[in-house]
Amino acid sequence: MDPRCTCELCELKGLFFDNLEGDHLDMLCSGKVEKEYAKGETILKEDTMINEFSYLKSGLVKLFRTDSSGKEQIITIAKPYDYVSLLSVFSNDQYNYSVSALEDSVTCNIKMEDVRSIVRDNGVLALNLLKKMSKVADKIILDSVEIRTKHLRGRVAFLLIHFSHEIYHSPEFDLPLSRKEMAEYVGMTTENVIRTLSEFRRDGILKIYGKTIQIVNMDSLKSIADFG
Amino acid sequence: MDPRCTCELCELKGLFFDNLEGDHLDMLCSGKVEKEYAKGETILKEDTMINEFSYLKSGLVKLFRTDSSGKEQIITIAKPYDYVSLLSVFSNDQYNYSVSALEDSVTCNIKMEDVRSIVRDNGVLALNLLKKMSKVADKIILDSVEIRTKHLRGRVAFLLIHFSHEIYHSPEFDLPLSRKEMAEYVGMTTENVIRTLSEFRRDGILKIYGKTIQIVNMDSLKSIADFG
DNA sequence: CGCGGCTTTGATGTTCATCAAGTAAAGTGG
DNA sequence: CCACTTTACTTGATGAACATCAAAGCCGCG
Numbered sequence: 001m002d003p004r005c006t007c008e009l010c011e012l013k014g015l016f017f018d019n020l021e022g023d024h025l026d027m028l029c030s031g032k033v034e035k036e037y038a039k040g041e042t043i044l045k046e047d048t049m050i051n052e053f054s055y056l057k058s059g060l061v062k063l064f065r066t067d068s069s070g071k072e073q074i075i076t077i078a079k080p081y082d083y084v085s086l087l088s089v090f091s092n093d094q095y096n097y098s099v100s101a102l103e104d105s106v107t108c109n110i111k112m113e114d115v116r117s118i119v120r121d122n123g124v125l126a127l128n129l130l131k132k133m134s135k136v137a138d139k140i141i142l143d144s145v146e147i148r149t150k151h152l153r154g155r156v157a158f159l160l161i162h163f164s165h166e167i168y169h170s171p172e173f174d175l176p177l178s179r180k181e182m183a184e185y186v187g188m189t190t191e192n193v194i195r196t197l198s199e200f201r202r203d204g205i206l207k208i209y210g211k212t213i214q215i216v217n218m219d220s221l222k223s224i225a226d227f228g
Numbered sequence: 229m230d231p232r233c234t235c236e237l238c239e240l241k242g243l244f245f246d247n248l249e250g251d252h253l254d255m256l257c258s259g260k261v262e263k264e265y266a267k268g269e270t271i272l273k274e275d276t277m278i279n280e281f282s283y284l285k286s287g288l289v290k291l292f293r294t295d296s297s298g299k300e301q302i303i304t305i306a307k308p309y310d311y312v313s314l315l316s317v318f319s320n321d322q323y324n325y326s327v328s329a330l331e332d333s334v335t336c337n338i339k340m341e342d343v344r345s346i347v348r349d350n351g352v353l354a355l356n357l358l359k360k361m362s363k364v365a366d367k368i369i370l371d372s373v374e375i376r377t378k379h380l381r382g383r384v385a386f387l388l389i390h391f392s393h394e395i396y397h398s399p400e401f402d403l404p405l406s407r408k409e410m411a412e413y414v415g416m417t418t419e420n421v422i423r424t425l426s427e428f429r430r431d432g433i434l435k436i437y438g439k440t441i442q443i444v445n446m447d448s449l450k451s452i453a454d455f456g
Numbered sequence: 457c458g459c460g461g462c463t464t465t466g467a468t469g470t471t472c473a474t475c476a477a478g479t480a481a482a483g484t485g486g
Numbered sequence: 487c488c489a490c491t492t493t494a495c496t497t498g499a500t501g502a503a504c505a506t507c508a509a510a511g512c513c514g515c516g
Contacts, residue, residue, distance in 0.1 A: 065373055068454065073373055087369065090355070091362035096370055119354055126347055126354030127318070130361065135319035137365030142324055144372045145293060145301055148415045152472070179495065187376050189473055194496060210481085210495090226296065379503075407463065417505055422464060438463095438513095 007032065010108075017118075017125065024118050033109045037101040044085065044099040050092060052109040054085045059105025060167070060176055064184065065097045074185040076140045077102065077176075079167055086133050087140075102176040147186060150227065155186035156196045157225035160206075164215055171215040235260065238336075245346075245353065252346050261337045265329040272313065272327040278320060280337040282313045287333025288395070288404055292412065293325045302413040304368045305330065305404075307395055314361050315368075330404040375414060378455065383414035384424045385453035388434075392443055399443040 007013060007029040013020075017028060034057070037043055044054075046066060056078060063075040075097055088096050089112070119126045143162075147155055159182060164171055175182070179197075183190040200206040205221055207214040215221055235241060235257040241248075245256060262285070265271055271289060272282075284306060291303040303325055316324050317340070347354045371390075375383055387410060392399055403410070407425075411418040428434040433449055435442040443449055 065370075067377055071377075073377055075369065075373055086362070087366050088362060090358040091360070091366060096366060116355060119358070120351030123348030123351060123354060126351060126358070127344060130318040130347070130354070130357060132319070133358065133361060133365070134314070134316060137361070137369070138315050138319060138324055141303065141315065141365070141368055141372065142293075144369065144376070145303055148372070148376060149295055149299075149301055190494090191474085191496080192472065198496075418462090419464080419506085420504065426464075 018128065019124050020118070020122065024122065027114050027118070028110060031111055031114050035107050035109060037105045037107070039101055039104050042098065042100045043105070043107060044095050044097075046096065046098045047094050050085075050089060050095055051112055052085070053089055053112055053115040054107045054109040056080045056082070057106040057108050059101055060103040061099050061105055062102055062177075062181070063097050063099050072184050073187070074181060076143065077162075077167070077185070082136070086136050150225070152186075152188055152192055153196055153199070153224050154227055155188065156182070156193060156200070157221050159186055160213065160215065161218075161221060161225055163213075164218075171218060173213060175211045175213055246356065247352050248346070248350065252350065255342055255346070256338060259339055259342050263335050263337060265333045265335070267329055267331050270326065270328045271333070271335060272323050272325075274324065274326045275322050278313075278317060278323055279340055280313070281317055281340055281343040282335045282337040284308045284310070285334040285336050287329055288331040289327050289333055290330055290405075290409070291325050291327050300412050301415070302409060304371065305390075305395070305413070310364070314364050378453070380414075380416055380420055381424055381427070381452050382455055383416065384410070384421060384428070385449050387414055388441065388443065389446075389449060389453055391441075392446075399446060401441060403439045403441055 007017070007025065017025070020028065033052075035043075037059070043061060058080055060077065060079050062077050064072045065075060066072050085095075085099070088094075119129065147158060150158060163173055163175065167173075167176075177185065179194050180190045183193045186193065197206065197208060200221070201208050203220070205215070205217045205224075207216055235245070235253065245253070248256065261280075263271075265287070274294060286308055288305065288307050290305050292300045293303060294300050313323075313327070316322075347357065375386060378386060391401055391403065395401070405413065407422050408418045411421045414421065425434065425436060428449070429436050431448070433443070433445045433452075435444055
């Protein structure tokens with residue numbers, strides 16, 4: 001094996017390319033490109049040609065769409081292992097959404113034709129991809145359905161719990177989103193998101209220091225998320 | 229080729245199993261099971277074990293979830309070619325949602341292990357599956373995001389246009405959903421869906437005879453759907 | 457004929473968006 | 487580093503969109 005091939009050592013290799021060997025691994029290694037993005041930078045633009053398969057190595061990103069009137073709607077927030085440019089990638093010529101970095105992030109990019117060629121030859125990898133894709137899509141859909149059924153308070157609670165449990169694994173964390181972005185995620189206005197946060201603070205459920213959130217009463221928050 | 233193998237003649241063969249030959253085709257043919265469902269029957273139940281890959285041969289179905297309080301939320305409506313039990317199938321042990329027949333329907337079912345085995349051996353088929361899956365998931369997500377951004381009138385208009393254009397290919401059609409189900413789809417109450425339909429009727433946009441809808445002024449309806 | 461489910465309309469109150477105004481924070485240029 | 491500008495955040499007041507409650511008409515079915 002080529003000692004210069006760093007993919008062999010990549011901690012994310014197991015995500016898709018676990019059982020890759022020989023020519024295919026070489027193809028991947030020599031062809032891949034890593035890109036760095038600073039917080040706030042755009043990674044992918046809606047309606048742009050897809051020619052790479054890319055996934056997140058580190059950082060945090062948001063997927064969003066821009067509607068006819070220019071307003072943004074956040075579809076999902078993704079962390080490494082979690083997100084991949086997966087959706088659309090195999091079915092479309094162009095991205096259906098934009099992606100930008102919420103924190104400094106690094107992506108690994110592989111030419112679509114290389115991925116296709118590898119999938120054609122390696123059925124186990126194909127199954128891995130199907131599995132990953134299925135999981136990502138399912139999560140987005142279920143989250144979306146759940147948000148749709150909740151009221152404002154429930155939506156904000158859901159979002160906070162999501163950050164606490166699935167991203168920062170702590171009851172205290174720095175929000176990676178502005179209030180406006182939170183609103184774009186839950187589909188409400190900025191003002192009402194703020195009002196809800198203030199309410200939670202008054203009720204002793206949260207402590208808020210700017211972007212730093214501390215969940216004081218997780219049980220209350222959970223019961224609000226589950227509808228109360 | 230085994231002359232008793234009817235899969236060879238199946239009009240939906242091209243969906244996934246286009247380039248299948250020999251043993252795999254035999255495996256598919258001998259292993260597959262077709263099932264018929266009458267309008268209203270349940271096809272799949274949420275939280276039930278997945279052990280078959282199934283797709284719709286004819287009819288019309290709805291995918292939905294039941295929330296903690298027992299209310300149903302429709303995720304999407306699917307017609308042949310369109311829907312497959314695709315989501316979840318490769319990533320989960322259990323279904324995340326239920327499926328039931330809106331019209332008399334026929335599904336074709338294949339053991340998951342057979343599908344997996346075929347995918348492992350046939351990379352082109354794997355790519356087809358990835359493509360199909362990507363497309364289905366993307367459509368559901370984008371529709372969901374779009375519905376989320378609209379108001380009541382826009383949502384109902386969107387739904388009617390969806391039926392007219394993508395399912396019945398005609399400005400006149402019989403609604404396969406009850407008013408209650410329409411409400412479950414757009415995430416509003418039954419009463420308000422009815423009110424909106426009545427409004428559209430008063431405004432000369434629709435003619436309504438029970439479940440039969442005739443779109444009289446498609447341009448108005450479209451501009452309402454696109455936000456007006 | 458009468459019961460139960462689906463549909464429709466109206467009246468009322470709640471939730472939420474919009475508008476307005478003000479404060480804090482974060483860049484920007486001298 | 488400070489004045490200046492801009493952007494993010496916050497709170498309140500008002501009206502619009504929507505859910506809920508109530509009641510009546512319709513239709514299929516036993």
